[in-house]
Amino acid sequence: MKWTHFSAPGAASAYGILEADDRIREVRGTPFGAHEPTGAVHKLAEVKIEVPLLPRTFYAAGLNYVKHIREYAQLTGNPVAEPKQADIGYRAVNALVAHDEAVVIPSDAKQVEYEGELVVVIGKQARHLSEADALSCVLGYTIGNDVSERLWQASDRTFWRSKNTDTFKPMGPWIETEFDLGAAETTVRLNGEVRTHFRTADMLFDIRTFISRMTHYLTLYPGDVIWMGTDGKSPQLKVGDVVEVEITGLGCLRNHFVAEAAGRKSTA
Amino acid sequence: MKWTHFSAPGAASAYGILEADDRIREVRGTPFGAHEPTGAVHKLAEVKIEVPLLPRTFYAAGLNYVKHIREYAQLTGNPVAEPKQADIGYRAVNALVAHDEAVVIPSDAKQVEYEGELVVVIGKQARHLSEADALSCVLGYTIGNDVSERLWQASDRTFWRSKNTDTFKPMGPWIETEFDLGAAETTVRLNGEVRTHFRTADMLFDIRTFISRMTHYLTLYPGDVIWMGTDGKSPQLKVGDVVEVEITGLGCLRNHFVAEAAGRKSTA
Numbered sequence: 001m002k003w004t005h006f007s008a009p010g011a012a013s014a015y016g017i018l019e020a021d022d023r024i025r026e027v028r029g030t031p032f033g034a035h036e037p038t039g040a041v042h043k044l045a046e047v048k049i050e051v052p053l054l055p056r057t058f059y060a061a062g063l064n065y066v067k068h069i070r071e072y073a074q075l076t077g078n079p080v081a082e083p084k085q086a087d088i089g090y091r092a093v094n095a096l097v098a099h100d101e102a103v104v105i106p107s108d109a110k111q112v113e114y115e116g117e118l119v120v121v122i123g124k125q126a127r128h129l130s131e132a133d134a135l136s137c138v139l140g141y142t143i144g145n146d147v148s149e150r151l152w153q154a155s156d157r158t159f160w161r162s163k164n165t166d167t168f169k170p171m172g173p174w175i176e177t178e179f180d181l182g183a184a185e186t187t188v189r190l191n192g193e194v195r196t197h198f199r200t201a202d203m204l205f206d207i208r209t210f211i212s213r214m215t216h217y218l219t220l221y222p223g224d225v226i227w228m229g230t231d232g233k234s235p236q237l238k239v240g241d242v243v244e245v246e247i248t249g250l251g252c253l254r255n256h257f258v259a260e261a262a263g264r265k266s267t268a
Numbered sequence: 269m270k271w272t273h274f275s276a277p278g279a280a281s282a283y284g285i286l287e288a289d290d291r292i293r294e295v296r297g298t299p300f301g302a303h304e305p306t307g308a309v310h311k312l313a314e315v316k317i318e319v320p321l322l323p324r325t326f327y328a329a330g331l332n333y334v335k336h337i338r339e340y341a342q343l344t345g346n347p348v349a350e351p352k353q354a355d356i357g358y359r360a361v362n363a364l365v366a367h368d369e370a371v372v373i374p375s376d377a378k379q380v381e382y383e384g385e386l387v388v389v390i391g392k393q394a395r396h397l398s399e400a401d402a403l404s405c406v407l408g409y410t411i412g413n414d415v416s417e418r419l420w421q422a423s424d425r426t427f428w429r430s431k432n433t434d435t436f437k438p439m440g441p442w443i444e445t446e447f448d449l450g451a452a453e454t455t456v457r458l459n460g461e462v463r464t465h466f467r468t469a470d471m472l473f474d475i476r477t478f479i480s481r482m483t484h485y486l487t488l489y490p491g492d493v494i495w496m497g498t499d500g501k502s503p504q505l506k507v508g509d510v511v512e513v514e515i516t517g518l519g520c521l522r523n524h525f526v527a528e529a530a531g532r533k534s535t536a
């Protein structure tokens with residue numbers, strides 16, 4: 001089942017269930033609590049797809065595929081090998097944008113790259129889950145693009161602007177509750193051409209390992225998300241590029257890259 | 269004005285304004301939007317103080333006082349000197365607890381310490397603020413205790429469990445909208461005895477610097493918080509300890525430390 005967060009023209013955003021890949025059956029409520037059909041049905045082509053959810057806590061595995069780890073070591077000049085344990089990291093809600101929204105490249109950004117990632121969406125509050133029970137708290141899965149500025153990633157003490165500049169975290173297009181990770185492949189296309197391709201399950205630490213280890217120390221809540229990391233290397237992106245991240249069974253997250261507008265306005 | 273988030277016996281939590289340090293004038297709404305008095309007044313002594321807010325994004329300056337930076341370098345064996353620029357970090361909402369709630373020391377934690385910190389609460393959406401205008405987006409200030417397990421902080425690839433284990437982030441007791449940073453001192457008492465004391469304004473990078481630099485790349489939203497870092501060194505905490513963090517004009521955040529209960533229950 002595909003949970004879609006959308007806005008119909010002139011209406012507030014709502015959740016709905018995608019049917020036959022072209023229409024949305026609107027519900028009152030959310031996937032995380034009580035919900036019932038409103039009776040309204042929308043054509044997918046006539047609504048705006050919104051970010052599937054604003055996470056309560058936005059977790060990210062970071063380095064979690066072997067090829068990508070080697071490239072990261074090369075970037076930082078740090079010969080550190082694979083992480084020895086599943087230590088989760090964080091991204092920030094300000095940076096989220098939806099399917100088909102623009103990623104804005106700041107005027108002082110030099111080396112912007114994509115990272116196509118599987119996203120786990122938590123549906124139930126969970127603590128002290130064994131690896132065997134770990135997936136019991138998962139509502140479903142979506143796609144993320146962990147857009148990164150590599151020079152800031154190397155120079156800064158944290159990932160705040162390299163990873164969390166406004167618009168650097170496309171997520172969507174929807175939450176799929178049925179997913180066969182073992183059969184899934186992640187494909188990233190740049191301007192229509194396949195540039196990155198990997199088996200989605202080729203993780204160093206898998207979803208069960210992360211959830212079990214995390215819930216040993218912390219509570220997962222409905223609306224938390226965990227981005228599972230990426231493999232391979234991205235080319236350097238430029239204004240006008242279109243990046244599509246497709247994961248088997250989950251759909252395709254597409255975003256275009258634009259330049260920061262001149263004459264930025266101070267607001268508060 | 270002191271914005272207090274509280275629960276009266278048998279009622280849902282609400283915001284109110286603390287008056288004469290002993291009673292709360294309840295409002296309908298929140299400090300971040302429209303609000304009006306409900307007419308109800310509660311005795312402070314008869315309500316439960318709640319976490320002042322669940323931040324939308326939970327920012328933390330981390331290393332931002334010179335003495336603390338030297339001690340951190342000693343801990344990690346890393347001779348890195350002061351940060352060269354104001355790079356903001358993150359903490360996680362799962363870890364928040366309120367004034368007078370317990371901090372739970374996990375059974376496998378070895379070296380737990382306090383960090384008394386000034387917390388900035390954002391009240392207005394803000395982007396591209398100059399240092400001169402930076403404070404225009406601030407609603408007020410509160411107090412945080414950035415409880416940390418130092419061995420995990422040194423061993424793990426991220427601060428996920430060293431800083432964000434459930435209950436490791438006491439925040440409160442309320443949000444004070446009037447604050448004289450220049451006159452403020454931070455005092456931390458352990459079991460009633462002063463153990464740490466520093467000028468709150470002695471930051472390496474001040475609030476204006478952080479907000480201006482952050483909003484060059486990202487949007488701050490109402491309900492974001494920025495924890496400004498700590499100075500000095502904490503003794504090692506143990507079960508039964510009571511830690512009070514007091515900042516001039518903001519009040520006192522008090523929490524007691526307890527052991528993790530045996531027979532933890534798996535939940536999802």
